[in-house]
Amino acid sequence: MSDTPKSMQAAYVERLGPVSEIRIGELLVPAPRAGEVLVQVAAVAVNAVDTFVRSGSYATEVPFPFVLGRDLAGRVAALGADVDGFRVGDRVWTNSLGHAGRQGATAEYAVVPVDRLYRIPDGVDELPLVATVHAAATAFLALHTHARVRPGETALVAGAAGNVGRAAVQIAREAGARVIATASASDLDDVRRLGADVALDYRDPVLGTLLREALPHGADVHLDTSGHHDLDLAVDLLAPRGRIVLMAGLRARPELPVGGLYTRDGSILGFAISSATVAELADAAELINRMLASGTLTPPRIEEAPLTAARDAHARLEAGALHGVKLVLRPAQAPPD
Ligand SMILES: NC(=O)c1ccc[n+]([C@@H]2O[C@H](COP(=O)([O-])OP(=O)(O)OC[C@H]3O[C@@H](n4cnc5c(N)ncnc54)[C@H](OP(=O)(O)O)[C@@H]3O)[C@@H](O)[C@H]2O)c1
The missing domain is CATH 3.90.180.10 (Medium-chain alcohol dehydrogenases, catalytic domain)
Incomplete structure (x- = not known):
């Protein structure tokens, strides 16, 4: 001192x-x-x-x-x-x-x-790192800690051009998942560059139809970072044993089609990064450091x-x-x- x-x-x-x-x-x-x-x-x-x-x-x-x-x-x-x-x-x-x-x-x-x-990590600057870590740790907790995404599964990321969404697209790809993303029309090319297999305009009037086409076997993981929860659509798009992760929309009160959820063996998981354990945050930090160092997580x-x-x-x-x-x-x- x-x-x-x-x-x-x-x-x-x-x-x-x-x-x-x-x-x-x-x-x-x-x-x-x-x-x-x-x-x-x-x-x-x-x-x-x-x-x-x-x-x-x-x-x-x-x-x-x-x-x-x-x-x-x-x-x-x-x-x-x-x-x-x-x-x-x-x-x-x-x-x-x-x-x-x-x-x-x-x-x-x-x-x-x-x-x-x-x-x-060596070669990583403070600014891009600090700009990335909150969203990336949140995406890690959503996809790995809570939804337990596995290679070969399909992840639907809504709000994919936002802070959490960008990181979620990249972390889901790194986990070996196929990624379907929604974002504003002007952000779709960027979201594809981040690694989304399919990117759709969330304002498209036929979005539901386009998502059903892009998800012939349903979404194993559904992560909506926008906080605008359409659980009717989310449950309809869910694969058997699919997981919907809720992490945004502090005051949202969406309707839930209960039968559609339990007949798919589906689950809804909520989390806040503020409640993550020290061990979970350290796991997130390890992946974030590795992906920042390799350039696979971009700020x-x-x-x-x-x-x-x-x-x-x-x-x-x-x-x-x-x-x-x-x-x-x-x-x-x-x-x-
Ligand atoms: N639970 C947790 O631990 C945790 C941790 C971090 C953040 N959060 C919360 O997560 C949310 C996202 O944070 P962020 O920093 O990623 O916010 P952000 O950068 O503003 O991203 C939100 C994205 O959602 C898009 N969007 C808006 N309406 C949409 C819709 N109907 N369908 C699909 N996408 C839509 C927006 O696109 P346009 O701007 O183009 O409209 C924007 O790109 C915030 O509510 C934040 O408080 C929660």
Whole structure:
């Protein structure tokens, strides 16, 4: 800690509430306790869930003043007691700060429990990595942890040009699945480049017919990242023993054709990344690192802004003004590349 300053710039709130609660100011640099690592932050992603935690719409324990954000990439600045496997200067990332009692990431320094900290692979830059990890870990949890996708199965990914959808297409392909994707018409070529076998415009008036043609044996896994759940269609498209994964649409209340689901031996699985275990997140991190290093997981379009723009970033995300763009915030005093 000898070279570490006593205070740092951070984006934080004193209480949960609207964007106007966000403050940019100085907080004390936290000291790592046993089993924790102090990281000098190079880049922080801005995710929808950060706005849910800040507003209180996603209930979770937070300490005040509460630093926003959950994903960071940076360099190890100091080690707490009983930390093995990392050294000062190592390039690292995490994607599970800012909820369940843990402080957040949008600051010049952050403390990370060592079991939530992963190395950045050689040749991978902090910005594309941090822009990718939340969505990619979510897609991993959906496809592998919960839906248990197998090689040769067919995965239907709705919202395939979004953050989670892009990652889901690539991770499903990597798992050996055939991928049917839906997205806006202008994104279909991009979704095909990511590896979708079939890409369809979700606004097409005959989408249901086109999906039935593309899925002659049904969908083994159905992942709708858009939060617009048409469970009548999803169940109708489901293969025997198919799995529908729900992970978006906090307030959605769709109708469910019960008979169609159970006569297919189908199941509906829901999950939130915030509830993932340390072991599940580590499994996701291992795959993400491997795919980023090999170039098989590609980042979304990135817009970079200073940490001081955190309020504007939350406002734009809440207004739905970030089509296909991932915002990444960078502290003024970032570690050297
Ligand atoms: N459960 C979890 O752990 C977890 C984790 C991460 C994210 N999430 C949630 O997952 C959702 C997706 O996140 P994201 O970052 O991927 O959002 P995103 O980048 O906005 O992606 C959503 C995509 O859905 C598309 N879409 C909209 N309506 C559609 C429809 N009717 N059919 C098919 N596609 C449609 C959008 O396309 P256009 O923009 O072209 O219309 C957009 O590309 C959010 O609600 C987020 O809160 C949940």
